[in-house]
Amino acid sequence: MSDALTQLEASELGAFFSQDFIDMYLACKRSELAEFERIITPLEIDWMLHSA
Numbered sequence: 001m002s003d004a005l006t007q008l009e010a011s012e013l014g015a016f017f018s019q020d021f022i023d024m025y026l027a028c029k030r031s032e033l034a035e036f037e038r039i040i041t042p043l044e045i046d047w048m049l050h051s052a
Contacts, residue, residue, distance in 0.1 A: 001033050 005026055013022060 005029055005033070
């Protein structure tokens, strides 16, 4: 996801969407990604404990 957002930032989609829209989209998605990466789910804990 992080790589996709970086590619979006470097893309030329400004020809189709306003730069303000792209900037806001990137900010929202980066915030969502940071929240997702912050939380360790019970499934991940279980997997880590069984594969250690």
